[in-house]
Amino acid sequence: MRMDEESGVRWMVEHGDIVVAGDVLAKVGMSAVNGNVPTVRIGPGVAVRGDDVIVTQSGVVNVVKERNKVWIDANQMRYMPSVEDAVVGTVVEKHAEGYRVDIGAYELASLGALEFEGATKRNRPNLGVGATVYARVVSANKCFEPEISCILPGSSKSWVSGESVFGELDGGALVRVSLGTARSLLSPDSPVLQSLAKKVAFESAIGQNGVVWVRAGSVTLTVLVTLAIRATQNLDSSRAESIV
Numbered sequence: 001m002r003m004d005e006e007s008g009v010r011w012m013v014e015h016g017d018i019v020v021a022g023d024v025l026a027k028v029g030m031s032a033v034n035g036n037v038p039t040v041r042i043g044p045g046v047a048v049r050g051d052d053v054i055v056t057q058s059g060v061v062n063v064v065k066e067r068n069k070v071w072i073d074a075n076q077m078r079y080m081p082s083v084e085d086a087v088v089g090t091v092v093e094k095h096a097e098g099y100r101v102d103i104g105a106y107e108l109a110s111l112g113a114l115e116f117e118g119a120t121k122r123n124r125p126n127l128g129v130g131a132t133v134y135a136r137v138v139s140a141n142k143c144f145e146p147e148i149s150c151i152l153p154g155s156s157k158s159w160v161s162g163e164s165v166f167g168e169l170d171g172g173a174l175v176r177v178s179l180g181t182a183r184s185l186l187s188p189d190s191p192v193l194q195s196l197a198k199k200v201a202f203e204s205a206i207g208q209n210g211v212v213w214v215r216a217g218s219v220t221l222t223v224l225v226t227l228a229i230r231a232t233q234n235l236d237s238s239r240a241e242s243i244v
Contacts (some may be wrong), residue, residue, distance in 0.1 A: 008029075009028055009038055011025070012027060013061045016061065017057065020058040024053070034057075038084050039068065040064045040069075042070060043082045043085070044079075044080050045057035045073075049149045059073050059074030060074075073180040080106070081105050086166075086207060087132065088132065088133070088134055088203045088212065089109060089132060089209040090174075091128070091131045091133065094128070101133060101148060103207070111135060112147075115148070115150055115151055115159060116156050117151055131168055132213060134205045135149060136148065136152070149168070150167045163204070169215075171215050172215030173236075175211075176210055179208070179209070181233045182206055182207060182208055192229060196229075200221050202216040203216075211225075
């Protein structure tokens with residue numbers, strides 16, 4: 001494949017390719033537009049070694065070439081935080097500056113008390129231990145605890161109105177799935193969620209950390225939705241739809 005002169009990235013793979021550890025996903029060079037070396041946004045299962053973007057974990061390639069973004073889907077349960085991931089977590093500690101949240105990573109994540117849309121020192125959420133939150137990863141480094149935020153850049157919806165994308169998830173139930181399943185559920189044309197939506201009305205928040213929050217009209221319906229999601233893990237589209 002030829003180097004994309006504008007972006008400076010030569011992709012060696014296509015979206016959906018199956019790869020193994022050590023495979024080269026892309027080669028990075030100098031952009032012909034501005035003379036700079038481009039930044040490749042990497043997610044789980046990917047690392048940069050010199051000019052090469054390589055696979056560190058076998059799985060299926062997910063690549064958004066126009067954004068120079070790539071990650072690997074693998075049916076694993078352990079989550080490695082990546083900046084801009086949307087995650088569902090549980091508050092396990094509360095202190096004056098904010099909260100510590102379990103997102104299933106190598107360490108608890110920190111969530112500042114003012115990291116909510118429109119929050120101020122006098123008007124901010126008061127989460128209790130055990131509360132569920134939907135947030136985005138804003139800092140991820142193996143040497144430090146990950147940081148998350150419930151603020152979506154560019155949004156003007158306040159946490160008070162309950163219309164903000166991120167924030168506390170009230171009620172409902174959680175179901176843990178593989179990371180690959182979580183990413184497939186995030187697809188706009190997810191056959192599992194589409195099939196479920198035809199049979200029961202429910203809300204959901206899909207975490208790229210493998211935690212899914214759902215809430216339906218009753219406890220019974222909520223449990224049924226979580227059971228359906230869990231039962232369709234690792235199945236192809238047709239088999240998943242038949243089970244739902």
